[in-house]
Amino acid sequence: MEVTKSEARPREEVGVGYAERVFRRIQEIIDDTGGQAGALIRVLQQAQGLIGYLPVPVLKTISRDLKVPISEVYGIVSFYHFFTMVPKGKHVIQVCMGTSCYVKRGQRILDALKKDLGLEPEEITPDGKFSLETVRCLGCYGLSPVMAIGSDVHSKVKASKLKDILDSYQ
């Protein structure tokens, strides 16, 4: 039985067979640790690597099988920024809403993306291609407004250029 990261799909597309295979694989990951509570972060990382995010049923399964209180599991997931409980797109768009970008019309960029993609922040397009987030600063002062798509930083972004930028991602 094999579930690969490339099979990670938005929630709407996840069927029962897929869910069963995911839970079976997560069980194998937990079994590989010998069920040790100290393996919590490693198990969370591998589970997220498998499906792209950490939905509540997965957290409850990990909590139960590692015998770690669910409050502790939630605490770890919310403490480390690389864990997410919401699905992410193939390309994660981060729009800077820090002061410098905000005064340089960052809000306009965000509004245009919301309209073009039909998304609110923390949502994902139905095809799983893009998800949208806001961030406080991308560390690019003087280049505002700034947004990042994956590891690519786009500076001095104009709303009129957004379509071209998005079209350059497959």
Ligand code: FES
């Ligand atoms: S405020 Fe936008 S990059 Fe820092």
